[in-house]
Amino acid sequence: MVTTNSYSSMQMRFDEANMKLYDVIGIGFGPANLALAIALQEQGKLTDKVCFIEKQPNFLWHGGMLLDDTTMQISYLKDLVTQRNPTSHFSFTNFLHHQNRLDSYINLKTFYPSRLEFNSYLSWAASHFNDFCHYAEEVTDIIPIIEQNGVEFLAITTRNSEGHEQTRHAKNIILSPGGNAKIPDVFNDVFQHKNVWHSSQYLMNKDKIKPGEKVAVIGAGQSAAEIFVDVQNIPHQPQVDLVFRAGAMKPADSSPFVNEIFDPRYTDLMYQNTPEQRSAFLTEFRNTNYAVVDEPLLNDIYGRLYTQKLKNETRFSIKNNTHIDAATLSGDKICLTLRYGQHNSQFEKYDHMILATGYHYSSRPPLLESVTQWLENDIARDYQLRTVETFKPKIFTQGINEATHGISDSLLSILAIRSAEIANALELS
Ligand SMILES: Cc1cc2nc3c(=O)[nH]c(=O)nc-3n(C[C@H](O)[C@H](O)[C@H](O)COP(=O)(O)OP(=O)(O)OC[C@H]3O[C@@H](n4cnc5c(N)ncnc54)[C@H](O)[C@@H]3O)c2cc1C
Missing domain, CATH: 3.50.50.60 (FAD/NAD(P)-binding domain)
Structure with a gap:
């Protein structure tokens, strides 16, 4: 049967x-x-x-x-x-x-x-x-x-x-x-909006960005940095803010001794550890892969910001040390409540928001x-x-x-x- x-x-x-x-x-x-x-x-x-x-x-x-x-x-x-x-x-x-x-x-x-x-x-x-x-x-x-x-x-x-x-x-x-796309809870009310995308959907939506519009890119990792540069390169030059909690964008550690953790033999070493040892290991080497950016790209972004200073322009900016306390919609605009430090809040409106917030x-x-x-x-x-x-x-x-x-x-x-x-x-x- x-x-x-x-x-x-x-x-x-x-x-x-x-x-x-x-x-x-x-x-x-x-x-x-x-x-x-x-x-x-x-x-x-x-x-x-x-x-x-x-x-x-x-x-x-x-x-x-x-x-x-x-x-x-x-x-x-x-x-x-x-x-x-x-x-x-x-x-x-x-x-x-x-x-x-x-x-x-x-x-x-x-x-x-x-x-x-x-x-x-x-x-x-x-x-x-x-x-x-x-x-x-x-x-x-x-x-x-x-x-x-x-x-x-x-x-x-x-x-x-x-x-x-x-x-x-x-x-x-x-x-x-x-x-799967990781969407922090603060974006729950806006994530379904047509002008809000996860980084995994970036190229399918990029053409929606029109001249003179303002774009927020959220995140401090490799995808966030890449999108920040890519939006700057759009010929009609939209404005773009890169918003993240960390104090600074940090380089990915790809130095040779550290890189050995990606060797296949490390799978055995990891697997034979206790759960506590595994977790400590992952924490120790987080900066090889998570919320970090390849150093050449960091240097490129720094150079772009420097050139912008030289030209007295303000088309793109980095908002580090910034917590997003709320995200709401007003018509087709995305309204972010940004907090610097404990009490210093600011309200910003964007036409598009790209969440480079990683994967689950x-x-x-x-x-x-x-x-x-x-x-x-x-x-x-x-x-x-x-x-x-x-x-x-x-x-x-x-x-x-x-x-x-x-x-x-x-x-x-x-x-x-x-x-x-x-x-x-x-x-x-
Ligand atoms: C932008 C980006 C750049 C990256 N660059 C690097 C890099 O340079 N080096 C590196 O080592 N890693 C990199 N990664 C990490 C990446 O996870 C790996 O490169 C690789 O894609 C992992 O392969 P995978 O097959 O496990 O997962 P995926 O590539 O995600 O493939 C999973 C597949 O399963 C399909 N699928 C899921 N659910 C279902 C379902 N229910 N039914 C049918 N199909 C389904 C998906 O459509 C997808 O095609 C990068 C990741 C991203 C997002």
Whole structure:
């Protein structure tokens, strides 16, 4: 007898005769699952019983932030494969060779390609797996299929942009959803307004900024700094304020000894620590990745402000040491109550506000709600969620395990190695 659980509104049945049972379904097709597809292919495990599901209509790496003149914050040698297999077809170097740009790239003398070029590289790699990826489908539910002895499979439900729903069944899933926009509570009343965007939506909305308008960029990290510069470069020269709580924008520490924490071997060191040690470690190295800016960009911004002083202009300004006490709407204007120090408040009106306030990475995303009762509160070193014995499917997660596997987890640094570790752990029929 096959039964269904009560968590889903859909009545779900696994009909072996008619339904294909996938060995692996990867949820999300960003760099993490793309690296996994390559690792599976290189291990001979990429069969027609493997597929990936991606909600975007095609491969795109942080499309809202693919700004001109921005570069990678990581060496191209930390691409999808090189640290595991430098001879792989999918290396960044081989991509350049295929594009007839290798010689020119060498002349650039840099380890740090532009983000536009890295997106091209990732898209080129992804194009090899078009037959394995279902684009334009969002996974909306993961439902356990229960038989006498427990949960046997998972039913993965998706919805496309026309509202059409589809279900596929899998023995194993690899959940790699990336992060969600983090919106501080103070912006709750204004966030839905058409002139307020998270940084992840910046390029889709930038054209709305009209001549003479005033823009607030909120945040003190890399995205905030990049958008602050990009708005300044808009030819019709809008006004722009960069607003943040910290005393100053600070540089990202990318010095060599510190950079070792992104080496794949650090995953073991992090994982074997106690929860307290892990947390202390993350705090110690926060300034490699959070609320910090690459030093060349800091110098560029400082130079721009200096030139502005020389010209006696006031088109852009930095409001540091500034708390936002309230954000309200007045017609289409966004009104911010800004506080400097304890009592010194000021009211500012803006035409647009961009929240470069970061991302939230949940190690237990809402998609896992229907299976929560079978999950232990733990994840194995090989990224598999521990479950009770009566739960047969394997659930791996990537990109959301910073607390247990280290700062690299949400980044690109360990893609080549982590993907092979997960591919190794998958015992496929
Ligand atoms: C602007 C920006 C620049 C960055 N630059 C660097 C850098 O230089 N170096 C570095 O190491 N890191 C960088 N990062 C960090 C970034 O997280 C990683 O580069 C990388 O994108 C992580 O890959 P991922 O696959 O884990 O997540 P993502 O790239 O976020 O991919 C997740 C994918 O899952 C899809 N998805 C989510 N939910 C669903 C669902 N329910 N159904 C179907 N599909 C779904 C999403 O559409 C997305 O395509 C940057 C981040 C940003 C925002």
